Amino acid sequence: MINPERLLLEFKNLLQIESPSLKEGKLAYYLADIFEALGLKPFFDTSSEATGSEVGNLIVKIPGTISSSPLLFCAHLDTVGPCEGVEVIEENGVIRSNGKTILGADDKAGIVILVELVKALKETQIPHPPLEFVFTTAEEIGLLGAKNLDYHHLEAKMGFVLDAELPEEIIIGAPSSYQFVIKIKGKSAHAGLEPEKGINAIKILAQIITNLPTGRIDQETTMNIGKINGGKYINIVPDFAIAEGEIRSHHEEKLENLKKQIETTIREVIESYPKRFQDLPSGEVNFTRVFKAFHIEEKDPLLEIVKKAGERIGLTMSLKKKEGGSDANVFNERGIKCVILGTGMQKVHTTEEFIRIKDLLNSARLVFEIVKLCGENPL
Numbered sequence: 001m002i003n004p005e006r007l008l009l010e011f012k013n014l015l016q017i018e019s020p021s022l023k024e025g026k027l028a029y030y031l032a033d034i035f036e037a038l039g040l041k042p043f044f045d046t047s048s049e050a051t052g053s054e055v056g057n058l059i060v061k062i063p064g065t066i067s068s069s070p071l072l073f074c075a076h077l078d079t080v081g082p083c084e085g086v087e088v089i090e091e092n093g094v095i096r097s098n099g100k101t102i103l104g105a106d107d108k109a110g111i112v113i114l115v116e117l118v119k120a121l122k123e124t125q126i127p128h129p130p131l132e133f134v135f136t137t138a139e140e141i142g143l144l145g146a147k148n149l150d151y152h153h154l155e156a157k158m159g160f161v162l163d164a165e166l167p168e169e170i171i172i173g174a175p176s177s178y179q180f181v182i183k184i185k186g187k188s189a190h191a192g193l194e195p196e197k198g199i200n201a202i203k204i205l206a207q208i209i210t211n212l213p214t215g216r217i218d219q220e221t222t223m224n225i226g227k228i229n230g231g232k233y234i235n236i237v238p239d240f241a242i243a244e245g246e247i248r249s250h251h252e253e254k255l256e257n258l259k260k261q262i263e264t265t266i267r268e269v270i271e272s273y274p275k276r277f278q279d280l281p282s283g284e285v286n287f288t289r290v291f292k293a294f295h296i297e298e299k300d301p302l303l304e305i306v307k308k309a310g311e312r313i314g315l316t317m318s319l320k321k322k323e324g325g326s327d328a329n330v331f332n333e334r335g336i337k338c339v340i341l342g343t344g345m346q347k348v349h350t351t352e353e354f355i356r357i358k359d360l361l362n363s364a365r366l367v368f369e370i371v372k373l374c375g376e377n378p379l
Ligand SMILES: [Zn+2]
Pocket: 076, 106, 107, 163
């Protein structure tokens, strides 16, 4: 069984180990030591070469006591900032920071649940399938660890990412997302002496942005222009302007349409200017995929297991979609069917982040129950 005191103590230890994206080394080695002390053989993959992190993804395999296909569990090692010198405050059943930093329950709550799971399995000796734990790096800066994971190490075809909020929530879908950069080239000229000779790239970009939709496009699609940049001096007609943005949707087709709309808008605005200097003005857009959508069917056996596990510990589970990406997007794309489970964390990515101890414990119990169920009814 889950041991609440032990779990809480370890959770507080983890919260106090700084692990900003790409600097997950200290936390990763601390965890590797824990798993080694539990008789396991944790190892790192070679993803650090691609991600630039201090360490690769940490992988731990827990041999099964029954023969069955393995189950994957994933939590990410890194946190967003500010995360220097987190002071952990426990008050009225809630754990939070002192308000100057994030807490880091995202995703150390997920990590500690897996640490406790191994200890509980060892003690109770219940039958369970083989488990594959992946602790990813650089999740918060574009899912880099999961994207560069060496999938040869994994055999699991289904599993769970512990990276959502409430224990009663099962996240069964998340959108696709692209980031894009629009670059406009104009021509510079002295703004006072000969403005006629210039082409103002900022003005062209402004027109393009004005003609583009932003915000909520429809129920499952959004678009944002988040950054602009252009020009060098106040007295020079700017010869370049750049805008960066993103689009997200649960439907791939809607994203393709938006991409086309952006390209068409740029072309139309550019064409409305006479070409006066060679091929100027010019405009282009480049799209980079950030993550790919996934959707798990409501009748999927994976969900049946979670619902049943929830029932056994008295939780009323509900199915939800998420609006952000997570490692689950990448695993699903790579053929490992994953849903996202809650860990109790709330108001993540803010200095008001907190977690109710009751929720953290329920999440841990849920995960334990899932593994137990898979031991009773092998996948
Ligand atoms: Zn997270």
